[in-house]
Amino acid sequence: MTDILADPHLLPAELRPYLDALVRRARTVCGRHLTSVFAVGSVALADYRHGRSDVDVVIVVAPSLPAQALRELAESLAHSSLPCPAAGLELVVYNSDFIAAPSSAAGYLMDLNTGPLLPNRVSFDPADSSAFWYVIDRSIAHETGRLLFGTPVRQVVAAPSRRDVHAALLASVREHAGGEGHLGDNRVLNGCRAVAFCRTGRWLAKREAAQMIAKSEEHFAPLIDTALRSFEHPRTAALALPTTDVRAFLAWVGDRVEEAATRTPC
Known part of the structure; x- marks a missing residue:
């Protein structure tokens, strides 16, 4: 199978097959609407600890992505469908228009938590969540986000003020x-x-x-x-x-x- 990940050698070996599968599923569900997939958190900061760390992933999609695709994506990436080898997957999907400008809002289209040590949760309403987590993650993403697929991170993500x-x-x-x-x-x-x-x-x-x-x-x-x-x-x-x-x-x-x-x- 041909590698789909950008620079897989820069990723923890324990995560490469999983992240490859995650990106493939995102491409299948989102198709031409998929802009970028990148890692934040411990993977981006080169401090991933297997058995302790979560995998933090951001997906950026075009505004034209059908709403139903988000539900399909959540089902496709749930731990029951794609077992997560880390403590859990924390995945956020953003509209490319939103994430291209600085913001203090949560602003996501979908927020998915799943995995062996995380309670399964999916939200399609940013009002469900405290915005600060997302501001911090976007700041980390702009500075150190590790591209997995698509358009380079700094061309997609604006740094919060x-x-x-x-x-x-x-x-x-x-x-x-x-x-x-x-x-x-x-x-x-x-x-x-x-x-x-x-x-x-x-x-x-x-x-x-x-x-x-x-x-x-x-x-x-x-x-x-x-x-x-x-x-x-x-x-x-x-x-x-x-x-x-x-x-x-x-x-x-x-x-x-x-x-x-x-x-x-x-």
């Missing part, structure tokens, strides 16, 4: 501070990545960001080191982190994001 990214990061910190539905290590490592972005203006992999923050903030280093050790385990074997320490760390992260936001031109 820095102000919108800071607002999204602050909303993310508040979400993680609540703790519900999030592993302790991921709450800490996402917090590290938020501060690293505010300091550098670049998206770093979670582990790289954590090492940066642990080095500069010695009083948080024990907590961050524990989060890093936990991140080496599968999700089902994650270490428990002290709730009080995690909340104190995230409060500090929130303050750093707010400070960065005040320095950002409107």
Whole structure:
């Protein structure tokens, strides 16, 4: 079978057959309406950890895609139809007109979560979801998105404004501070990545960001080191982190994001 993926050698070996099948199914369902398919998240940041990481994928389609095709695509890519080898698949479909302009909205046509460790969920209404996740993913996509098929990422995706990214990061910190539905290590490592972005203006992999923050903030280093050790385990074997320490760390992260936001031109 001929490779369909762009630069398959740059992808984790465990994911290549799956991503190849995902792109083929997207092409079959979307046909000429398919513009691009690319990876974001840990795959884009070269920090994918098999057994722990999700696969984050964005599909961009022409506005002329029939609405029924979205439902067909969700059925075709569901874990029951195409088993996901990672912890889960988080896939978002955007209209090419929407994603070509900066936006603070969720703005998706379809949001699909599926996989062995993710609850199956599909939404066709962006009002169902908190917008900040999508703003962050589009920012990562513009900077580091890894093309799987179609038109190059930066020709398709506009970078959200820095102000919108800071607002999204602050909303993310508040979400993680609540703790519900999030592993302790991921709450800490996402917090590290938020501060690293505010300091550098670049998206770093979670582990790289954590090492940066642990080095500069010695009083948080024990907590961050524990989060890093936990991140080496599968999700089902994650270490428990002290709730009080995690909340104190995230409060500090929130303050750093707010400070960065005040320095950002409107």
